[in-house]
Amino acid sequence: MTAAHAPAAPLAAAASGPLSGRVRPPGDKSVSHRSMIFGLLATGETKVEGLLEGEDVLRTAQAARQLGAKVVRHSPGSWSVWGAGLGSLLQPVETLDFGNAGTGSRLMMGVVAGHPIVARFDGDASLRKRPMKRILDPLALQGAQVLEQAEGGRLPLVLQGSAEPLPVEYKTPVASAQIKSAVLLCGLNSPGRTIVIEAEASRDHTEKMLAHFGAEVTSESYGPHGRKITLEGRPELVARPVRVPADPSSAAFPLVAALIAPGSDIVVEGVMTNPLRSGLLTTLQEMGADITLDNKREEGGEEVADMRARFSSLSGVDVPAARAPSMIDEYPILAVAASFAKGETRMRGLSELRVKESDRLAAIAAGLKANGVDCEIVGDDLIVRGGGVSGGGLVETHLDHRIAMSFLVMGLAARNKVTVDDETMIATSFPSFRPLMESLGARFS
Ligand SMILES: O=C(O)C1=C[C@@H](OP(=O)(O)O)[C@@H](O)[C@H](O)C1
Numbered sequence: 001m002t003a004a005h006a007p008a009a010p011l012a013a014a015a016s017g018p019l020s021g022r023v024r025p026p027g028d029k030s031v032s033h034r035s036m037i038f039g040l041l042a043t044g045e046t047k048v049e050g051l052l053e054g055e056d057v058l059r060t061a062q063a064a065r066q067l068g069a070k071v072v073r074h075s076p077g078s079w080s081v082w083g084a085g086l087g088s089l090l091q092p093v094e095t096l097d098f099g100n101a102g103t104g105s106r107l108m109m110g111v112v113a114g115h116p117i118v119a120r121f122d123g124d125a126s127l128r129k130r131p132m133k134r135i136l137d138p139l140a141l142q143g144a145q146v147l148e149q150a151e152g153g154r155l156p157l158v159l160q161g162s163a164e165p166l167p168v169e170y171k172t173p174v175a176s177a178q179i180k181s182a183v184l185l186c187g188l189n190s191p192g193r194t195i196v197i198e199a200e201a202s203r204d205h206t207e208k209m210l211a212h213f214g215a216e217v218t219s220e221s222y223g224p225h226g227r228k229i230t231l232e233g234r235p236e237l238v239a240r241p242v243r244v245p246a247d248p249s250s251a252a253f254p255l256v257a258a259l260i261a262p263g264s265d266i267v268v269e270g271v272m273t274n275p276l277r278s279g280l281l282t283t284l285q286e287m288g289a290d291i292t293l294d295n296k297r298e299e300g301g302e303e304v305a306d307m308r309a310r311f312s313s314l315s316g317v318d319v320p321a322a323r324a325p326s327m328i329d330e331y332p333i334l335a336v337a338a339s340f341a342k343g344e345t346r347m348r349g350l351s352e353l354r355v356k357e358s359d360r361l362a363a364i365a366a367g368l369k370a371n372g373v374d375c376e377i378v379g380d381d382l383i384v385r386g387g388g389v390s391g392g393g394l395v396e397t398h399l400d401h402r403i404a405m406s407f408l409v410m411g412l413a414a415r416n417k418v419t420v421d422d423e424t425m426i427a428t429s430f431p432s433f434r435p436l437m438e439s440l441g442a443r444f445s
Pocket residue numbers: 029030031103175176177178179181203328329352
């Protein structure tokens with residue numbers, strides 16, 4: 001069995017007046033997971049600074065240990081991984097339990113699939129509902145075998161990897177960095193060349209880290225919005241230092257809070273501005289958000305900037321489906337911003353939201369309605385008719401951190417307080433959410 005969840009802890013947010021101050025959100029979750037995984041696959045000591053110490057990443061660190069790495073925490077955010085080395089992973093004795101983490105579990109399936117070992121994967125009630133077939137299908141083409149699985153290709157499952165994964169050319173059926181990364185990570189131990197084609201470009205942290213650790217990898221455009229990634233197998237992966245930039249998906253919460261709480265003026269420091277993660281920023285600016293970027297610089301191979309956000313009069317916009325991959329985790333908080341905007345916001349092409357930690361499309365709509373916001377799901381689109389939020393509602397979070405944080409932000413500017421039924425799972429991605437928001441003046445109870 002997987003670890004039991006902490007008992008649910010409801011939390012409410014009330015209108016708090018202007019927010020002010022400077023904050024730095026924790027390290028990026030995608031980069032943090034990958035730092036542990038590449039540390040495991042490289043030889044030597046990978047030093048990581050600014051690691052997100054969220055539960056999801058801690059699960060990946062634990063799985064890396066189970067597969068043969070030595071993983072040590074020196075001080076907050078400062079970690080070292082001594083890798084087992086590509087091709088030399090250990091057979092794990094216990095189940096690899098990924099808790100709530102889609103990224104950790106799916107990327108590690110790719111790693112296991114490229115090694116002659118058998119591993120059992122499991123997770124919490126949310127992760128057990130999420131589709132794994134999208135990962136297992138390409139891994140089977142590469143030579144892995146699923147020995148056991150729950151109905152519909154779900155966790156818990158047992159995966160047997162291959163000593164010599166086959167080189168494949170794989171076109172991902174949906175824009176997903178997790179599918180792309182699993183195929184590439186398995187392909188690392190293939191004697192040939194692995195090619196992944198995506199019709200819509202998804203976040204490129206795996207490609208960047210492959211190159212950083214010494215693999216030969218190229219990425220070229222494919223069609224109007226896509227990429228073709230080519231990886232030469234069996235590289236010498238050598239440990240490299242990783243500096244994790246601040247997570248734009250976490251920065252989204254204080255930024256939107258400042259936009260909707262009258263009189264606010266805040267700075268969020270060191271936020272990664274990778275264009276494949278910046279769809280929310282583009283959309284908010286189209287809505288009239290007063291967000292400016294200062295002190296642009298490079299950190300850990302990524303562009304970062306300090307973002308200043310001030311209370312703004314927002315207007316509804318039409319968000320094209322092609323933008324979804326670059327803001328996929330930000331729709332819950334965008335829906336909150338849209339609730340305070342004048343007019344209608346239509347967010348198109350959100351089918352992938354149905355398979356996240358919860359069915360986010362349904363969870364967002366239910367939370368908005370519970371707080372007096374007029375909204376509608378039409379096909380895969382979400383339409384929000386803004387103009388202010390009465391609040392007063394209780395939001396069901398379904399073990400979904402982004403739903404919990406988004407609706408707590410809503411409460412900071414609603415006419416009545418907004419309560420979420422559970423805040424414990426916020427620790428999966430943003431353990432310091434509450435003190436960070438309180439340092440800006442947010443009121444929770
Ligand atoms: O690769 C990653 O680090 C992630 C990819 C995205 O998932 P999909 O690949 O399912 O779109 C995103 O939702 C998740 O939070 C992190």
